[in-house]
Amino acid sequence: MWTTLAAAGPKAIAEALTAEEFDRLHVPTSIETFVAQQVAEGRSVILTGNAGDGKTHILRRIRPALEAAGAQVLSDATALMRGDDPTPVLDAWRGALRAGRPFCMAANEYPLFQLRTVKEGFEQLAEVERQCRHRLAYGTNSADEDARSDVIVVDLSLRNPLAANFFSRLVDTLLNDSALRRLINVDRDTIAARNHALLSIPSVRERLAFLMARLLSVGHRATVRELWILAARLIFGTSGQRDYQRSDWYSETLFAADARFDLTVAMRDVDPARCSHPQWDVVLESRGEPIRSGWAATPPAPAPHSLLDEENFAALKRRFYFEHRDGHHAFALADPDAQDFSKLLSGGSNGQLASQLITxxxxxxxxxxxxxxxxxxxxxxxxxxxxxxxxSFLAACRIAIDRFSVDVPRLPSRLTGCFEYQPDHIALSVPSLANNPKLRIDFPLYRTLKRLGRGLPRKLIPERDIHKLDAFLERLGKADDSGVRTIWSVHLENLDVIQISLSADGKRYDGVKRYA
Incomplete structure (x- = not known):
């Protein structure tokens, strides 16, 4: 099973697994207990998210408990729909409600969207729509976070499997698989045995989890399916050869790009070989004294040449990161903006953050x-x-900095205990304005704003970020409740700013001031 999984493509599906294989791939999480408890209390539960997020897997795993609680379980809404017509799904849900039974369903985003368009005469769907519009919570707790009827929407796309706890449990499940252990005990002189032994070292696992956490903080995500395929490849490599080819070392397989999987492309962003550290790079190149000891396993062989070529140096740098006691220094000089953003997501305070963002x-x-x-x-x-x-730009309104709030998102109270949520953005908002317009600041936008603070010219701002800023200012303008008393005008070619003050009735100019 594991070798087949290592060779699988992105369209591998859970439905193709046997019951035994399904059990071997199960990673216990709190979500199963949460869903079972909600159903036991009489609520209907809708699992949604992207393909590969684990919806079918979860329902299949806890189906006996759900049915024992009297629930009607629909493992795939798409299979029951007639094209874009959600009527069969609605009929099944209505039937369950008439019988006094909870309804449990897995639905990808598009089928759920089709259901959300049908609201009249179906109280539960109106609540589904409301919860879908407020999937995350910001700031202090409010009553809006609670469920308003007997239905709960669980969006598994918010559960990023790159989170350290989930990923560690997944790798543990693989390493402890009894069939895999028997295979390794038969022949310990294989690449699978070598990789299994190295991945079983706690320090190696900690640094692997750290890489995944870095990916998560800068905005990458993965499906459970992708992680299982990657984990199997870490053991068996990608070539299928039972030898010691360097390309099949776990530390090389991890960074082997496969265009079919977004995750393998994203791994390049956290590749130790791409992060320069002059002092340690020199030591690695010359095999200096600091790295002649301190390895978690067998030290690298002596350098075959006085200078290593690019591929061999990259392989050594990756192994140094994972297996040497000082390997964490490989990222000591990593992007400081990424490090700052990661601290913000973990709750690190920055009293000047709102001012810095607004400036x-x-x-x-x-x-x-x-x-x-x-x-x-x-x-x-x-x-x-x-x-x-x-x-040139005009501004007829402005909002004082003390009206802004910077918040890290969290799961709403109705989903407390459902799963581990790891934020990947912060939100800048004005709570006192109608609908509380928010600017979702992910890492790419945060990096752009930091660079703007250091003098980045407007011409170099990525178009994606310009659109996000324009949209935010437009939403603020529609919600702003202050009157126009001053107009500011800036021309980007001659860098003139003109401030025009208006009379109280707005019918005449009271003054003009120029900044250059």
Whole structure:
């Protein structure tokens, strides 16, 4: 089973597994207990998310408990639908409700969207729609986080399997598989036995989990399916050869790109071989004294040449990271913005963060500092909408910094204890405004804002980030409740800022001030 999984493609499905194989792949988590408890209390549960997130797996695993509680279980909403017509699913749900039974269903995002369009006469679907619009919570607890009827939506796309605890349990499940252990005991002189032994070392596992956590913090995610395939490859490699080819070392397999899997491409972002550390790189190249001892397993063989070629140095650098006591230094000089962002996501405080973010957003439209530019966010608009890119901007409104809040997301209270949620963004918002408009700041946007604070020109801002900032300012403008008393105008070519003060009735100019 494991060798087949190591060779699997991205379309491998859980339905193809036998009952025995299904049990061997099961990673116990709190979500099974949560769903079973909700159903036992009479609630219907909708599991949604992306293909490969584990919806079918979870329902299949706890189906006996659900049925024992009287629930009607639908493992795949798509299979029951007629094209885009959700009527068969709705009929099944209505039938369960008429019989006084909870309804349990797994549905990918699109089938669930089709169901959400049908709200009239179905109280539960209106609640499904509300919960789907508020999948995460920010700030202090509120009553809006509670379920308002007897239905709970669990979005498994919020459960990132790259989270350290889940990934560690998954690898443990693989390493402790009895059939795999028997295979290794038969012949310990294989690449599988070698990889199994090294991955069983606690320090190696800790550093592997650290890489996954770094991927998560900068915005990458993976499906459970991808992780199982990757984990199997860490043991058996990718070539299928029973020898010691370097390409099948776990430390090389981890960074072997496969265009079919987004995860293997993303791994390049956390490859120790791509992170330079001049002092340790010199020591590794020369096999200096600091690395002649301190290895968790067998030290590398002596260098065959005075200088290593690129591939051999990369392999040594990766092994150093995983297996040497000082390997964590490989990332000591990693992107400081990524390190700062990771700290923010873990709850690290930064009292100046709101001010820094607002100053950076202003700089995206107006690089000239002027009175009030660090204390307010100005709602900039392109002076000419047909002019692309805009060379001038106007702001007729501004919002004081003390009205802003910066929050790390969490699961709403209705999902407490469901699964481990690891945030991948922070949110800048104005709670006092209608609908509390939010700017979702993921790592790419955070990096752009930090660079703006260091003087990044507007022309170098990624288009994706410009669109997000424009949309946020537009939402703030629609919700802003302050009147227009001053107009600010900036021209990006001559870097002039003009501040125009209006009279109380807005009918005349009271003053003009120029900043350059």
């Amino acid at each position: 950076a957003i202003n700089a995206a439209y107006c690089p000239v500092r002027f009175s009030g530019s660090e204390d307010h966010l100005y709602l900039w608009n392109g002076h000419r909408f047909h002019e692309q890119p805009s060379r």
